[in-house]
Amino acid sequence: MINNTVKQNKNIGRLLIKCPDKPGIISTLSNFLFEHDSNIIESSQYSTDPQGGTFFIRIEFHCKGLAEKSDQMEKDFQVVAQEHSMDYQFAYSNERKRTAIFVSREPYCLMELLWEWQNGDLETDIVVVISNHEGARAIVEDLGIPFHYIPANKDIRQQVEEEQIRLMKEYDVDLLILARYMQILTPEFVAHFPRQIINIHHSFLPAFIGARPYERAFERGVKIIGATSHYVTNDLDEGPIIEQDIERVDHRDSIVKLKKIGRQIERRVLAKAVKWHLEDRILVEDNKTIVFR
Amino acid sequence: MINNTVKQNKNIGRLLIKCPDKPGIISTLSNFLFEHDSNIIESSQYSTDPQGGTFFIRIEFHCKGLAEKSDQMEKDFQVVAQEHSMDYQFAYSNERKRTAIFVSREPYCLMELLWEWQNGDLETDIVVVISNHEGARAIVEDLGIPFHYIPANKDIRQQVEEEQIRLMKEYDVDLLILARYMQILTPEFVAHFPRQIINIHHSFLPAFIGARPYERAFERGVKIIGATSHYVTNDLDEGPIIEQDIERVDHRDSIVKLKKIGRQIERRVLAKAVKWHLEDRILVEDNKTIVFR
Amino acid sequence: MINNTVKQNKNIGRLLIKCPDKPGIISTLSNFLFEHDSNIIESSQYSTDPQGGTFFIRIEFHCKGLAEKSDQMEKDFQVVAQEHSMDYQFAYSNERKRTAIFVSREPYCLMELLWEWQNGDLETDIVVVISNHEGARAIVEDLGIPFHYIPANKDIRQQVEEEQIRLMKEYDVDLLILARYMQILTPEFVAHFPRQIINIHHSFLPAFIGARPYERAFERGVKIIGATSHYVTNDLDEGPIIEQDIERVDHRDSIVKLKKIGRQIERRVLAKAVKWHLEDRILVEDNKTIVFR
């Protein structure tokens, strides 16, 4: 009944590049791929300033027998990259990212991700769910995903994080999703997973940074509430924003009602951000994201 | 060619009330109006807590010969109001509010208001426009509205505000709209016009309070920008929010582009807030608005 | 783990009325309720034309010991109703509506409803799920809800509908939700459940009435797709619209992608419509709904 296999061509590769802008880069890249039997099927680019700014590009390409050819392709690309001072990254659709989900008491974001994943809409293997509550165990284990209960509070933070890091290594995790995980992560923990942790914050950042955003939105009397998905950095709720969305509210909406409305926003915002990350659509520059949707 | 007369029934009255909630208030009010030959045509209410909270109601009623009867009605109502500890306010559609608009260099919010007003969509007399720039004079005077140029900067703030207050009195102003007026108003000035000043702030408050919100939105890399219309209080951008709206943006949008997109949001948000104020649809409680749309 | 009890005051009643508009109705109603020890906690009204149109009102009231008093109240109300030619309906929060859900192959709308219900957001008892596919059995039965598999096709339509009607009676169903039930219902079937069947149509009605709306939206090259929840009448997709919503799409979105995006819209639109119905917020007049949100 569970269908989490994305029916996709195994011969799809993606190339993400950041480099100084100058004439001829696209020509160079398209020649390189053409010479490596690859056909560009999607290409998106952005330049901070065509005259001497920074250039970003995401290329999705098709290459027959890619699995056998990718090593040589990457090796050959080093020359190009060096010549143009490129930061770059290859990704392959047949090497699915391995994802861990952290969750606390509220399961709705977890549920949305599991649901999208079962539908084949998330190009990943969900390899483990970790929670400081037992509530989600049955749902997770029913899907054949290992569930680890690690009680957490600020007094035992260090040992909890050590255990979490151990599990991340054991499960060889590429992406860590905080799906309403309500414990603070230390800078030490975050440092292990640069640009690999995606969080959902239940406000329209930078409004209502920190705790109790719905309560504070209610206090302030805003007419719109929102949610923000972002990469986690050491500064609380200050990491690069991936996606945001909102809903209209009014004076009749109690804090309880705001939370109900907000749940719907959080679910869809997090699911979009995760999907884009898994499809290698996000580049990060100077605490901002470039999302090639 | 200019049609700024709202074709409305002259016999329409509005009653706004705030009082402690208890059983029987609606019964009392509807009886009162029925006995005063008035028919309720629109009624909206809100209670913070049906058991002992605060009750708010806006009633729009029709009464034949209202202009002749309103004095007696208001006099009679004092008894009801006292018995139920009501804060209340009567308004009449044939007594149009007198509005002043303050504007600086950017005319687009002023233009939107003038346009809505010419279409008969704003139930008001625009009696004066005051600006610290000459740019809008022709447009304003062409519509037969007095235009006063008062140069402003922080060194002459006191004398500027004295002149502005003098003009507000001279023109007998009920509502003062800051349509992108970029000078700070002192608490002394604001104190003259409690809940009579509506501002448009070019961000989604409480995000980006203060100066240069588009620049800061760009810096932060938000995926949505917004605008907020609010009553002006002594705390900068902290007054009761009337309306907010947003538009989606992305990494390609420069600060110039954000400003262009934002202009459209500002225009419609301010126009809505002003319209609701003029139709007596807004009650203020504890720095929050109750808008009976 | 399942929490489908709405924590609500048992002493809440609702009164929905439609009648010719004339002065004094609200006064009459509020007096009636006041005299029957009831306090109005929410009241919404609408008049097609204050001078001689049709008047609609929804009143939510609190009355201590309502369960014991409601019979007398309803009996007394007959006099009022007759005098003012009122169509009316009383509802009580402690008498939860009994809901059946019909579903075909695609479970996502069913899932959303079950999820909202488990969260206590749907004020109902879901008493049975009927499907022409076995796929959803486990999910439904895990929640303790009876699941009936009735294979269906156009050749056996009559006997299928007879069995469905038998089950509706057996389970004493008040509301029937078509959560992506892809079989046509005959006028005979529909006639058994006037204004008791809610459907979700996967287009922005009246655009793309009938079959394959996503395919036709793709063909037409629309830039926005939508979903519509409506009461079912004998005219296909022509019943009174309860709620609609949309999402932006573009030329890159294939039919498969449109369906994925559409799923999200369908889920939230249907859930809202069902919620409003269960809270007695919907009045129907002339194939249009009045929704007192």
Add this chain to the structure above:
Amino acid sequence: MINNTVKQNKNIGRLLIKCPDKPGIISTLSNFLFEHDSNIIESSQYSTDPQGGTFFIRIEFHCKGLAEKSDQMEKDFQVVAQEHSMDYQFAYSNERKRTAIFVSREPYCLMELLWEWQNGDLETDIVVVISNHEGARAIVEDLGIPFHYIPANKDIRQQVEEEQIRLMKEYDVDLLILARYMQILTPEFVAHFPRQIINIHHSFLPAFIGARPYERAFERGVKIIGATSHYVTNDLDEGPIIEQDIERVDHRDSIVKLKKIGRQIERRVLAKAVKWHLEDRILVEDNKTIVFR
């Protein structure tokens, strides 16, 4: 005071191409531009199917001294185009399109376009406004734009269109905008301006094709209304859709109110469509548009 000059680099060119998809096209194009001293500053592409579908690309490039080099560039490009069976079109930012606006009684769409144009947001010369009403003359002529009054009705349609076509030629018009021009255009007229006429229709197409869409939206009881901007073809309201947008409405909104709300939607939808056309962001294929925003 009027600033309708877009401050843009004169050395910007755009190349729009449609051709059969096959490997190497991007490489070919980027090499061609590189060899012609041009740097790609923006590039967007779309393929109906990477394996053998149709390929669309829009390239914006910078080339020093472009005005002097463009003839040779276009001549050289013929070889490339022939080899790859390309439909293509070059455009240059220093050759502004010449725009005519047709308007009837309602001026708001015209006003929005003039306003955007004065702000420098529309990359065009508005060379003439033609109307079957005199109302907009003063506004148009104040901006130095010729205004032609041509009374129109169905009895004199042929001679009206002959006069309009004569004026289009006299003013050498590239783009014709129907900004709420309420007369039907004959197929003969439309045939003169293939993909050069942009209309705004006041509904969410394909809902409410034809006359009186707001009235019909009101009758149907929709919860959302919209507007659609499209290229005009011989089939009424059936041309390729460029942009659509919507606003939420409810049972309280009269036809007059729907029209007021709709005006705001029409204004912004038409302005966006026109802007994209002027920036050569739209390709048309099979009655659908590909908009490279």
